[in-house]
Amino acid sequence: xxxxxxxxxxxxxxxxxxxxxxxxxxxxxxxxxxxxxxxxxxxxxxxxxxxxxxxxxxxxxxxxxxxxxxxxxxxxxxxxxxxxxxxxxxxxxxxxxxxxxxxxxxxxxxxxxx
Amino acid sequence: xxxxxxxxxxxxxxxxxxxxxxxxxxxxxxxxxxxxxxxxxxxxxxxxxxxxxxxxxxxxxxxxxxxxxxxxxxxxxxxxxxxxxxxxxxxxxxxxxxxxxxxxxxxxxxxxxxx
Numbered sequence: 001x002x003x004x005x006x007x008x009x010x011x012x013x014x015x016x017x018x019x020x021x022x023x024x025x026x027x028x029x030x031x032x033x034x035x036x037x038x039x040x041x042x043x044x045x046x047x048x049x050x051x052x053x054x055x056x057x058x059x060x061x062x063x064x065x066x067x068x069x070x071x072x073x074x075x076x077x078x079x080x081x082x083x084x085x086x087x088x089x090x091x092x093x094x095x096x097x098x099x100x101x102x103x104x105x106x107x108x109x110x111x112x113x114x
Numbered sequence: 115x116x117x118x119x120x121x122x123x124x125x126x127x128x129x130x131x132x133x134x135x136x137x138x139x140x141x142x143x144x145x146x147x148x149x150x151x152x153x154x155x156x157x158x159x160x161x162x163x164x165x166x167x168x169x170x171x172x173x174x175x176x177x178x179x180x181x182x183x184x185x186x187x188x189x190x191x192x193x194x195x196x197x198x199x200x201x202x203x204x205x206x207x208x209x210x211x212x213x214x215x216x217x218x219x220x221x222x223x224x225x226x227x228x229x
Contacts, residue, residue, distance in 0.1 A: 004156075033214040043203060045157070045220035052215050091156055099212035100170040101147065104156035 002027050004092050006105035013082045014113050020067070021077040021108045023092030029053075032096050034075040036066065039089040039107070048090075051075055082112045116140075118221035120206050126227045127196045135191045135224045139208030147218060148181055148191050149205040157205055163189060164212055196228045 003026040013019035025034065036048040051059045051066045059066040067076040079086055092105045119138040127133050139146050144164055149157035150173075159173040165186035174181070178197075183189040193200055203225050207218040 029214075031214055033216070035217055037220075042222070043225075044222045045205065045207070047217045047219060050215070050217055095214045095216070095218075097214055099145065099214055099216075100162045101159040101173070102157075102207075102218060103159070104149075106156045 002029070002094060002096050002103045004094055004103050004105035006092055006108050008108045009106075010109045010111070012111050012113055013079075013086075015084060016081055018078060018080045019082055019110065021079070021090050021092075021110065023075045023077065023105060025073050025075060025092070025094050025103075027073075027094060027096060029097035032094055034066070034068070035093045035095065035102065036064070036075075036077045037091045037093060038086075039091060041088070045091070049077070079110075084112050084114060086110060087112045118206055118208050118219050120204075120221035120224050122224060123222065124225050124227075126229060129197060129228055130195050132192065132194045133196055133226065135193075135204050135206075135226070137189045137191070137206030137208075137221060139187065139189070139206070140210075140219055141187075143208035143210050143219075145209035145212050145216075145218070146183055146189050147207040147209070148189070149207065150175075151203045151205055151223070153202075160191070160204075193226075196226075198228050201226055201228045 034051040038046045093102045146163040148160040151157045162170040163183040178194045203223040207220045209218040
């Protein structure tokens with residue numbers, strides 16, 4: 001069975017500081033993709049960053065980086081230099097080997113404090 | 115269009131009414147997904163299409179839910195005899211390919227309220 005776990009329902013961070021959002025996953029698939037999405041109050045899911053299970057290096061996209069630890073089955077999102085516009089829900093997701101669906105966690109609500 | 119488009123953005127239905135939600139994916143995207151998102155929850159998978167073929171409908175909660183993508187582009191999610199528990203945001207997403215390394219792009223969703 002595929003499962004994504006996000007244990008932080010809510011997080012606060014000071015503007016310009018870095019923050020780490022936790023994500024652990026469970027799968028028996030030989031290969032898989034890990035994704036992070038941002039969902040502002042407007043409701044649209046915005047793709048942020050992708051990490052492949054066979055990638056040796058951690059993914060980075062601008063201020064976003066993914067701390068991938070395969071042995072621990074974790075894929076934490078690091079946001080550097082937080083901005084007020086980063087306040088949103090963040091979802092970790094996994095796409096399994098069949099590609100038929102994305103499995104989502106319950107999300108973390110991030111609030112950036114000025 | 116540039117992104118995934120869903121309509122209507124908001125729908126209010128009386129209990130027992132049938133509703134149809136439309137999704138216009140990114141042109142050329144093979145994969146299309148429907149998700150249901152309850153307030154404060156993560157998206158829950160409903161169904162998956164590869165082109166016009168519905169390859170996975172394991173997430174459809176009952177036989178009142180039906181989805182189609184007849185020409186491999188636009189998709190419609192139909193809910194018959196709506197119930198209050200159907201109230202949620204319905205998200206559509208499309209992906210260029212079926213592989214696990216391909217991200218999905220989401221529409222803004224349709225917020226369904228059953229009264």
